[in-house]
Amino acid sequence: MKTVKSLKQALLQAEMQAEMPPRALKKQLSDEQYQSCFRDLMKGSESITYRDFIIPRLSELIEPFTRSYDSISVLEIGPGPESILGHLPNHHRSKIGKYVAFEPNKLFAACLKDWLCNGEGGLSPFPNWLCRPIVHQAKFAPSAEGISATSNSDQTSEKFHIVLFCHSMYRMQPKAEFIRRAVQFLVDLPEKGMVIVFHRDEQWDLAGLFCHEQATYPTGTISVKNCDEDLNKFSSFIVGFTWQDNDERHRMQSQWQQICRKLGHREMLPNQLVFSSPAMLATFSQLSVSYSSPPPGVPSWTVQRPLKNREVRGIKPPLVFRPTTIEHVAQCVRWAIKNGFSATVIGGGHSGHCVRPNVVAIDMGEFNEVHITSDWTLENSHESGSLIIAGAGCKAGEVISEARVKGLTVPLGSRPSVGAGLWLQGGIGNLTRLHGLACDAIVGAVMVSVDSGQILFVGNVPSRYRPAGATRSQNEEDLLWAIKGAGSNFGIIVSVIFRGFLVPTYFVKKWIISMEDGKEAISKLDGYAKQFTEELPRSLSASLYLYLEAEHLSLGVTIIETLTNNGKSENSCSDKIGAILGPTVSIETVDSLQIFDIEMYMSTIGGGHKKGKTSSFKRCVFLRKFHTSAACEALVSGVQNRPTPLCYVHLVQGGGAVQDLAPSATAFGCRGWTYACVITGVWPREADQTELPQAVIEWTYRVTAALLPFSDGVYSADLGPDPRDTMLALRSFGSNLPRLAYLKHKFDPLNLLAHTCPIQKPWTGPRLIILVSGHSCAGKDYCADVWKAVLAADNASTISIRKVSISDKTKKDYALACGANWRRLVEDRVYKEQHRADLTKFFEFQVWRRPQLPEEHFLEAVKDSVNVDVLIITGMRDRSLLPTLSPLVPGSRLLDIRVTRSKDDPFDTRAASERTPRCAESVHAKETSIHSCPSLVFENDLRGISKARQFAQDSIRPLLSQDLLKLAAMIPSVSNFPHFGIDFQHVLHISQCPEGLSLCTSLMEAQFAGSWSQVHSIICCEVGSLVFASSLASSVKIPLVLIRQAGKLPPPVVSVKKPKSHISSCDLEESRLEMDPRLVSSNAPVVIVDDVLATGKTLCATIELLRKAHVPTENISVIVIAEFPIHRGREMLHQREYGDIRVQSLLYFEGA
Incomplete structure (x- = not known):
């Protein structure tokens, strides 16, 4: 979809090329013309931006003022015929005691005065004003003299809590001067004041001004009726002028109509042309202008170093600190806290939010040293070995290179140029299946608190790497837990201490499989993904690439074997896979640095390095097992509808060591996935300033959304302040999200790190x-x-x-x-x-x-x-x-x-x-x-x-029923059991309460949606289920069928692999579940009774057993005592094609 900006450029270019004669003098729109255009505009989709973005955000910004003051004062610049403040909730409007406006349009000014006195129902929109609202029919000028001259009133002495610009700065140049002047109208410190600006999303040069808060609305649109008259008014409104000569005006308008119809999107609304119109919000305070001097001695830049991410290359922060010592970092944080500013952190420069417009940046590039210690014993542990200390300015390739000299490595990501942001939020690479994520290898860190600017260390930090003046955090356990998976949100990390592993070599095989159509692609992708999941040992890792080559679907496969002994492959599984895939395109043995260059997106897809410089945009979804072809179908459809030939999907195999840790062991709570699916939109670098990047970004989000029903979560490393990421972030940390939200508020109460992956607690809804x-x-x-x-x-x-x-x-x-x-x-x-x-x-x-x-x-x-x-x-x-x-x-x-x-x-x-x-x-x-x-x-x-x-x-x-509340009260919550960070709901305690079991049984019996008279048997699995199922079976007089661990039942039996609980020990040996298939009927209903539904793994295994006993899913129902929806157990059932089974839960809990 074309943007308003590109439409304006096209209209102006057509006007220049038309070579209008001198008599065709331009003239600005009259007040009447402007009013007519504005009214038409607000009848279109622009009003949606107001309702979904501007009004809610304005309400959020004003809320603290209405809580702090009995009456607030507002100066609004260019409000139009009505103030946007009139759309705020009544409790906000009732606090506005003084209102002054500057509105140069005489018609708008007249309408505004009438609206202020005779609003909806003849009542004023500000019912508790202390003085009558004042409307100056005048322009707002960037100097006291200018304002005084145009307003016919000396307003320089008046002060306001809020100065508001809502889409009223388009003809104000330079904008920095107008904002500086607006800041002068704010109340004097220490009272709070705020300048609020809503505008179309574009880059501003604000000459060193600092924003306090920023937000964007990238999906805003503007629409116009597809008729000549409306297009004439609309195009003149966009460019800001028309012509005096009628003939020349008509000739130009005809061309502009054609341009509008050519560029406008017609699919959204009937008989309407739609254009993309992203919006933005920026706020400023007294400190935006009169902030204290930057800390002396801290190096700073006005132009930051080149960054990798295309999204941030054109952004110019007003100030970039380049600290060289940890004390410098602490000074920067204290300075930001004092002035009320947020900050971004630059590490490797891959993040799409490492710099933001008008926000101070802290460049950690000078902290680029790598140190290695040997024979180190971890505190509070019997483990020993080598530690690798990496500064926050190091790149992955630098860490690997230095460690390799000592015969060591760290399981970092797959690109040499990525920085600390990736390690702290996960870190998926070629060693993930063998050694786990990069964040799993973190054993300690040195950091600066964003709450106080204090220098801290957490976890295992060798004494000689503890900075002078550093103290061990009193909240060490919480901080270290949060750093391992969400570390960019909780402080400025200065160095990270990794556990070292023996450096391997890698044996790499590659295949490229050409496919005729989407059906074949779905079949092969489904088959190979399943086979790799089931057969590859931890030392082998598969990557699959789905892309189009010359408009034909291609599947690239890379199998990487990690060799840590004699450097020779001794794994026959690789040969077995090779026999299925056919001839390889390459076989090579590489070291820990060369492995960075073997990825197919570097060497094969789109011509590899030969394709020239490109830009990209990625989002990553964690996929569970490919139990159906639906996920593969979504992948293939996404690739077939890509906006550029360079786009592709990369599937990185997971499992193995990733799943050894419980989800609650670290902040990285998504561990049940078998493939990390990286949806990668790519376009030529020379197209950066066109609208192609926006089309690619929208494609990436669409494919991501299509895959969410099959996912175990979303990778947080890519996510930032874009509102489209907010919903994705709710899936990024699994059941750890409530705890992370609490810790974010605790460790970053001022939201200094406001531009990282958004962490917010799941909403508590109605009962x-x-x-x-x-x-x-x-x-x-x-x-x-x-x-x-x-x-x-x-x-x-x-x-x-x-x-x-x-x-x-x-x-x-x-x-x-x-x-x-x-x-x-x-x-x-x-x-x-x-x-x-x-x-x-x-x-x-x-x-x-x-x-x-x-x-x-x-x-x-x-x-x-x-x-x-x-x-x-x-x-x-x-x-x-x-x-x-x-x-x-x-x-x-x-x-x-x-x-x-x-x-x-x-x-x-x-x-x-x-x-x-x-x-x-x-x-x-x-x-x-x-x-x-x-x-x-x-x-x-x-x-x-x-x-x-x-x-x-x-x-x-x-x-x-009150009985449900009574039952819930019988379940105590036990903190930090069986692992730290888990609030364990002791469901079995019901049976230990007087009348608890009888109450639970009566509720199950009464709330069952089916008919007990038709049920053939009740199924229970292990102890938790047996307690409740046996009581229910006795009450309804229906036989009980036991599911036990292997070896506990006599033959004949059917069996399935027993899944591990999401809170059980990771050291349990693999076991199986069994049942006697003769005890159930394929023609009669059965009811599964279980104590808990969390991830759904145990329930899926139970259903799989019944399916092996020939019980169809339509004959299966489930009753659960307590459900924990945050673990997405129902989503697991849906993915396994058990979504048609009715599951009833008596109680629901937020935690684990």
Whole structure:
């Protein structure tokens, strides 16, 4: 999609090439013309940017002022006909006691004055003003004299808490001077004041000004109606002028219409042209101008060294510190704290957020020494060996090179130029399967606290490498844990201490397999990935590359064998794989430095080094086992639709040592993956300043989103402040996220490191969230209204209930963008059906640009219902609601009720008083199109309201029973058991409480969605399950089938590999689970009872056993006592194609 900036350039270029005659004098738009264009603009998709970005962020910024002061004062520059402040919540607007505006447009100024006095309903938008609002019909000038002259009033003595520019700086040059002048209007220190600027996202030269906060909205758009009159006004508005001569104006407008139609995107809205219009936010304070002098003696640069990442190459920070001692680093941090500034850290320069506009940067390049110690014994451990001390300015290749001299190595990443940011957030490379991640090898660190500027060391740091004045952190255990996987968020790391490993050589084999079509690619990718996972030992690692060569799909395979003894390959597995893959394209033995150059993206894909300089953008998804071809299909489809021939997907094999550690052992909580899938968008370096990079970035996010249903998490090393990364970051740390969010607030309370991977605690939602799903015209809203009324009547004084439609936000966006009537879209069935096709198309385009939009809409609905006990959400038609959404609100019970329609009912039941014929879209599409099993199914038939009421009484009301709260109270939480960092929920303690087991049994029996009379047997697995399953089996008088460890049951048996618990010891030997297949029937239902559902591994193994005993999945149900959604157990079931099995959980917990 073309940007507004590129459109403006094209329009101006056409005007220059037209060689307009002298008489065709340009003239600025009149106030009337500007007003007309502005109104048209705000009727389009620009209004979505205001609602989704500007208004929420403005509300967040003003919130601290409304808490600190009884009354606040605001100066707004160029507000237009209405102030954006009028859209803030009432409790914010009621605190605005003084309001002054500068608005040069006479029509806007008149409208603004009227709006301030006679707002909506004839009431002022600022009901508690201390003095009448003042509107100066004048320009805001960058000098006191200029303002005084144009305003006819001396405003230089007035001071304000907030000065606001909302899309009003376009003709203000130089912008730095206007911001400096605005800062002069802020209240005097120590009172807080803030200049807030919203603008189109572009690079500014602010002449040394420092921002306090920045944010971007990269998916904003602007739209215009595709007709000559509107395009004429729109194009003149974009360039800022028109012509005096009518003939020449008409001739130029005709050309501009063609340009708009050529560059405009037509797929998003009917009869609309859409352009990309990213937005940004920047805030400034008194200290942005009058900050204290930088610490003396600390070297600084006004131009930073060349950086690797294309995203940051053109960014010029106002100041780059280049400290040479650790005391310099501490001084920089204390200086930033004193002035209230955030900071970025430059290491290897690969990060897309190591520098930010108008933010101070700390370049750690001088800390580039590597030291090695031998015969070191780790504190609090019997382990001994060599340690490698690497400065934060070292590159991976430098560390490997120095260690190699001593016969050592560290399992760092796969590129020699990456820096400390990668080690601290994971570090995946060729030794990962054998020795683990780079962060797993960290045993200590030296750092500077961003809370105080104090020099600290944590973990095992040899005494001679502890800086003078450094102290051992009082929170050492927490800090070291956080550094190992999320280290860029918790302090300025100066040096890292690694455990050393013997240096290996590598035996490398490569294959390139050409494939005729996508079907063959899916088959081979699926087959090879499975085979490598099952057969390769830890000493062998596979990499797969999917790319297009001359428009033909190709699969590159690299098998790397790590040789640590005599340098000869003795592994027959490599030969066996070779026999399957066919002839190799190369075989070579390389050392620990040469291994960096053997990657296919360096040597083969797109011509390797011969392709010339390129830029890239990556995101990495951790994939679990390829149990279906669906993940492969998503990969192949992504590559086939790549925006440039250089894009590819790289699959790096995991498992092995990565899974030896429990997820809670370090901050790196994603350890169940078998492949790290690196989606890599690449384009020629000469295209950096075109719109191609944006197309590649959007492609990368789309492919990433398509793979999330098959993932175990997302690699945090790539993620930054881009809002599209926020949803991905929720998947980056597994169950460690709540603890990391707490530690982030504890160790970086000022958010000095604000531009790293975002860490935020999962949202705590209502006690019960009901998702009403089903096909269109099934009667979802009608049923939801009935259920809400029933629950409200039964619990009138005890719980609060709210009903929302997930589609209302999309309908609002659509109405704003294309001029439809939002109220009729919500209330008028016939009107909505007329717009259904365009509305669906609009939503699909939104998701195409923002792949995580459905999850964002869900979370917004939850956040808006923070004080609600029961939230009912309608309009849900996604295929896998529970696996996708439950980890986002791990403390809530999420219920998916699927509404279906009786085939004998010719009416639409969504309207109780006025029934209408069934809409054209069939509501009886095959249920297989919705893959996951709902919690409950309600058939909406001719019995209408009576049946819906009874359903609420029988199936929903019991979920609000006080008995469930009583049962939850019987489960104590035990901190730091069985490992540090785990809050263990002792579910088995229920059986040790008086009446605990009987209460639990009665709840299981009552809340089972099926019929006990049809159940053939109850399945239990090991002790945790046996406690509850035996009691239930006795109560319902159904046989109990035991699943035991291998060797505990007499033959005949069927068996499967027993998975390790996510909190169990990593040293347990591999074992198997067995059961007697004669005890179950292939024709009768069975119910699995388990104490806990976390990762889902044990449950999947149990289901696999039943499948081996010929029990079909449609005959299997599951009851769980306690579920921990943050571990994504339901997602595991979905990936293993067990999503059609109904799983019912009595209780839900946020932690482990």
